[in-house]
Amino acid sequence: MARPNEQVGALLQEYADLVAITGGDAYRARVYEKAARSVAGYHLDVSTLDAAGLRAIPNVGTSIAAKVTEYFRTGQIAAVEELRAKIPAGVRELTEIPTLGPRKAMVLYDERGIASVQDLLDALDAGRLAGLKGFGPRTEENLRHGIDLLRQSGGRVDLGVATELAEEIVGALSKVPGCVRCTYAGSLRRMRETVGDLDVLAVSKNPGTIMDALTGLDLVAEVIARGNTKTSIRTTAGLQVDLRVVPPESWGAALQYFTGSKAHNVRTREIAVRQGLKLSEYGLFTVPRDEHDGDDEQGEQRGQRGRKGGRRRPAAEAVETGETGELVVSKTEEEVYERIGLPWIPPTLREDRGEIEAARAGTLPKVVTEKDIRGDLHTHTDLTDGVATLAEMVAAAAARGYAYYAITDHAPNLFMQRMTDAKMLSQRDQVRALGERYPKLTLLHGTELNIDPGGEVDWPEDFLAGFDICVASVHSHFNQSRAEMTRRIVRACENPAVNVIGHPTARLIGRRPPVDVDLEAVYEACARTSTALEVNASPDRLDLNDENILAAKRHGVKFAINTDAHAVAHLDLLRFGAGTAQRGWLTPDDVINTWPLRRLRTFLRKGRKR
DNA sequence: GCCGTTTTCGGCCCGACTGTTTTCAGTCG
Incomplete structure (x- = not known):
């Protein structure tokens, strides 16, 4: 995504935070928050847009468009500067401490002059929070604890780690007597590249038992909250796990709700409201008549509270007193979406990145799944840095039911791998021979070339012509200038032998x-x-990432979802690549390794002479 | 401050848990 979009998005988010801290209108803060997200994720470079173009961005109206224009004209936004002058940057940092939100941060600043995390720690040590309204002993303890956590780094884990942990917990809870269903939801189900916490959902005849089971697991370091519908723990590795127990008839609504994202849920709830319905984690309900009648009065109260910076009355009372309308649906996610007029939306698309509009228009992509993939096109063996033999890797590929499979060991310029022409040609003979043992599997002999700083690759054209497929990747000189790096990779694309750019940005997550x-x-x-551009499925890479994939697809680029396996077990990482591709809205037609062999071979011929 | 197939004004998603409170505000997801 273009840098200007991110810059403006960050500024709008900062403004939203500052409005919230200073007790400004909560709805106004929320609008800036929404605008920040839509600007950051917008597909056009906002620095190139005029006022009308800016207002075409969702949640950007006259006022925000003017601020964006002002930013590109003057380098700053006066309204933001004004609030910055009032509130030290450290106060905003305070809100990063868990359990400390904008209101309490402002109290700390107003009443005690606390303007940084360090100030807060000093004040805690000196007992200076004593007598401050809303800051009792437990709050002090929570703040200290929150600061500790904050200082232990971001705390997000990669998709591989999170999946393993989630499957362990779901496996354990599923065995608890009375547990009817159990699964994970949240950002892990949406397959975000990193996961900040786990959301686990269960149906149980005996909620207490399953809560006890969670808090009793060996991996629990701390119980954060313990209730009959919700329990939160922190694992020894520092990851928070929230377990929610819902009645069986709420399963679909709860799964939808806890899968998120928050932005997607806001949209679905708004759609429900417009249809006179109410969507919560307990189901889709009709709104009773008398609540309609009371709308004006209630709205007035809400409006006033909003201006005072207070909150609106929660609907809990209505639930308790039985004023809630009738349950419409909620057994399955499909029902919930269908009743509000939408087709079921794959979890990986639920980011409010246009999926609601596409669903309404009937143009949701039929996203690629792991099952669509007919073969892995980037794998290694122990001839270079893999840990399994050629025969082992091929046997595993055959066992996965692949139609084709490429062996792409490293080329000579990755010197530590000691590849030679002779070794490579010898491997090719072995591949051809092995192929005869697997009549249903076509083996492709390939290589992973190194793109050197000038954009050249390892072998001359005639030697390269002997490969069925060439992946080319950046493995060194990561710090070249933008211009040099761009020229380098573009040059590799222009090489007629190069079929796939491997892990295109070379990032390692975290x-x-x-x-x-x-x-x-x-x-x-x-x-x-x-x-083709690779979607590298390794959870420490996921490269290209989802947003880059979306942008590349708009250029008509094709993709290859590959594991870059260095061991038999790595072939199973493919699902993370498929998930990332889904987040980039890819369909099987966009992905060359879902194609039949003939079509794939035609693509691989590229500009080669033979 | 944005938005509209009920509306260009009056709404804006909904609920659980904690802590400190004695009826609820703040935070979180």
Whole structure:
């Protein structure tokens, strides 16, 4: 995504936070928050848009469009500067502490002059919070604890780690007597590339028993909250797990609700409201008549509270006193979506990135699934840095039912792998021989080339012509300038032997940032030269990521979802690649390794002479 | 401050848990 979009998005988010901290209108804060998200995720570069173009962005109206324009004209937004002058940056940082929101942060600043996390720690140590309204002993303890957590780094884990943990917990809870259903939801079900916490959902005849089962697991370091419908724990690895227990008839609504994302849920609830319905985690309900009649009065109260910065009355009373309308549906997600006039939307699309509009228009993509993939096109063996033999890898590929499978060991310029022409040709003979043992599986002999700093690859054209497929990747010189890196990768695309650009940004999640490259230029080159971009399924890469995939697809680029397996077990990581591709709205037609072999071979011929 | 197939004004998603409170505000998801 273009940088200007992210910059403006960050500024609007900051403004939203500052409005909330200063006790401004809560609805106004929320609008800025929504605008921040839509700007950051908008598909056009906002710095190139005029006022009308800006107002075409969802949640951007006259006022916000003017602020964006002002930002590109002057380099700042006066309204933001004004609030910055009133509220030190450290106060906003305070709200990153769990359990400390905008209201309490402002109290700390107003009453005690606390303007940073360190200030807060000092005040706690000096006992200076004593007597402050709303800050009792438990709150002090929670704040200290929150600061500890904050300082232990971001706390998000990768998709592989989160999936393993979630499956362990769901497995354990499913065995608890009385547990009827159990699964995970949340960002993990949506397959976000990192996961900040786990949401586990269960139906149980005996909620207490299943709560006890969770809090009793060996991996529990701390019980954060314990109720009869919700329990939260923190694992020894620092990950929070929320378990919700719902009645069986609420399963679909609860699964929909706890899968999120928050932005997607806001949209679905709004749609329900417009149809006179109410959607909660307990189901889709009709809104009773008298509540309609009372709308004006209630609205007035809400409006006033909103202006005072208070909150509206929760609907809990209505539930308790039985004023709630009748349950319409909620047994399955499909029912819930259908009743509000939408087809079921795959979890990986639920980010409010246009899926609601597409669902309404009947143009939701039929996203690619793991089952659509007919073969892995980027794998290694122990000839280079893999840990399994060629025979083992091929046997595993055959067992997965693949129609084709490419072996792509490293080329000589990754010097540590000691590849030679002779070794490669010898492997090719072995591949051909092995192929005869697997009549249903077509083996492709390939290689993973190194794109050198100038954009050249390992072998001359005539040697490259002997491969069925060539992946080419950046493995070194990650710090080149943007111009050099762009020229380097574009040049690789223009090489007639190169079929796939492997892990295109070379990032390692949480360890190495993506290389600085003009991705738009790369997408253009890929589309022009029939070079596919890889969706590397390894959970520490997921490269390209979802947003980049969306952008590349708009250029007409094709993709290959590959595991880059270095071991037999890695072939199973494919699902994370499929999930990431879904988040990028890819259909089987966009993905070359879902195609029949003939079509794939035609694509792989590219610009080669033979 | 944005938005509209009920509306260009009057709404804006909904509920659980905690802590400190004695009826509820704040935070979180």
